Amino acid sequence: MFKYKKLEDEYQKSRINTISIPVFQFGSACIFIVATSKLITLVLQNELGLMPILIGCQIYSLLSFLFLRFNIHKINIQLIILAYLLIGYELIITTDTSPQALSLYQSNFTMCGVIIILISEFKESLVIILSTFSFKIIYTILMETQKSYIIYCTTLILMFFMCFFSYKLNVLNRTSFLLSQYDYMWESVFPKIVDTPYLIFTFSEEKLEFIFKSQNKLPFQCNNSKQLKEFLREWHWNQLSIENVLFNLYNNQSLNEFHSRKIEIQKDNKTKQSIRYSMMKSLSSTFIIKFDDSIIKVDDCKVVLKGTIKKQEELRMQLVKRIYKNLQMSLISKQQNNLWLIRNNCLKQIMDFKIMKYQWKTKLFDTKKLLFLNDIFVYKLNRLQIINPKNQNITTIVVQLKRLIFEVLELTKNQSSVDVTISETVTISYEGREMKYDKDAALKLIWYNLVEKSEMQENLWVIQLHKEPCVNFTNQK
Structure with missing residues (x-):
């Protein structure tokens, strides 16, 4: 058995699907066909003594297919039972088969038994070899009038040799599987290194x-x-x-x-x-x-550069169109809200650029310096409140914290407040929409660095920050 369970599971799955199931299905189908033919022959000859055994073989063959469908991992046990059925059927045919055909019949059953041993796992093949050979030796001793001790000894030697051969074959099969996995190793390992x-x-x-x-x-x-x-x-x-x-x-x-x-x-x-x-x-x-x-390649550089320039032009046009649209609406409705939105969008882009462009180190920060954001969102009549009973500073990445509070104020309902509470931990609570950070690279980075969890409590979104930002050592320099 392999040391790693995942590798062992893959090996068993490959072995079962490629050889164990096909052999078992073919063997069970053959037993069903032969048992049915034999049953019809006995009925026509009015010999009913072996009918219960043959009917049992048929029922098991049908049930084994059904059982295999729902529990494929028990295939090894079913192969053992199939080997025993072959032994049992071999004993049945000796009672009414001519001596000329009996040798051929027994050769066929021996070959089937060997095939089952070869495709089974070592433990199961060991059970089949020891039990079937021991049964045949005991059965022969009991039925034979003149004892053939040389044949008994030879059979025992052959039995132990079959056990050794099955072990070596199992080792070779597993080695071959490892070599096949070696071919696929680079596809999974190379990208990681x-x-x-x-x-x-x-x-x-x-x-x-x-x-x-x-x-x-x-x-x-x-x-x-x-x-x-x-x-x-x-x-x-x-x-x-x-x-x-x-x-x-x-x-x-x-x-x-x-x-x-x-x-x-x-x-x-x-x-x-x-x-x-x-x-x-x-x-x-x-x-x-x-x-x-x-x-x-120069040609490919040109293609990439053209694509980048085209994308930048599209983004610039989108920005110009958005600015034009908001200015037009402001002029028509004589409202300044859209002008505030334009200014805020520009400020947000500036902060995002700084967050993604530079590495930022943590430092102590006075949260009262966040109150300037009230002037940014005065058009929404929102209010940022700092609740800091001990008047303590916090350890944070300042530009990322500002950007996070900025996003919270955007999501907050008009004429609502945003409370930043500083005690043992820092929490931000507001009434409004949930923050979706997955599609924004800057927000995603901020969320990973600053936020421990976010949840809804009494119709308020509560964002709890880490005690210290979760940044790697390169950001601490």
Whole structure:
């Protein structure tokens, strides 16, 4: 058994689905068909002595399929029962089968028993071997008039050899499974340890082509095997396409299990890119290409830059349209509320920029300095109140706290108050809408650093802050 339960579960699931269930279903179906045929023969011959046993075999075969559907993990026990049924049926046919056909029948049942032993786990195969061989030895001793001790001893030796063989086979199966997992290891582990651009793919012997697996931060589009093929054929090294270079590497039998090399590849004799390619030989060879960050394709830089500029222009136009709309509404309705909203949106963008751009350290802060926000939201007639009986300062990241209170005042109902209470902990209570921080990068960072929990209490939202901000050591400098 594997040390890690998850790995053991994956192994058992793979073994059960690929071989245990198909063999069990085929064996049970064969027993049902043979038992039915035998039952019809006995009825026609008016021999009813073995009918109860055959009917029992049929019922078990049907129930085993149903039981397997609802409890697939009990397949090992059902394989043991199937092996015992084969032994029982083997004894039945000896009573009315000709000597010529009996040898062939027994060979068939022996082969079926061996197959069940081979596909079973070591513990279950041990039970089947010891119990079936012991039963056959005892049954033969009781039924035989002239004892054959040499055959008994030979059977015992064979029984112990089968136990040893089953153990070795189980070890080989588990080793093979580990090797198959080794092929997929890089797909899950590599992204966690490498942050630079890379490309992972394998080579398929059946299709004779490279198969895309995963990629990270590539400066070009490569999300499937077709795009991978384009990349491998467009780029060259020493007058050979990268596809041919890696294919020759794959066919090179003199290379070790792991091979790695750094090269400089070219495209159209103009664009250059430094890469390090690696190949790991196992059940299926895995290739990794890691790209040097120092060199990036000029064409792709232009595409990325154009996309960035276009996005910035769209954002700028959205801002201009929003400002125009609010100014137009203010002029028409002669209200200043929209002008306040424009000013507040600009202030919020400035604070968000500072929060996302710079690293901020914690420091002691006098919460009375937050009262300037009352002037910002005077148009809503909201009121920020600081309840600080001991007149104590708090440890916080100032700009993030200001931005958090700013958002709370925006969400608060008109003509309502926001209470910041400072005791052993700092709590912010207000009446209004719930704060949705998931889609705002700045608010999400603030929530992670400052907020311990948020809950509804008596129609008020209460936000409780950490005693000290949860920032990493780089922010403490």
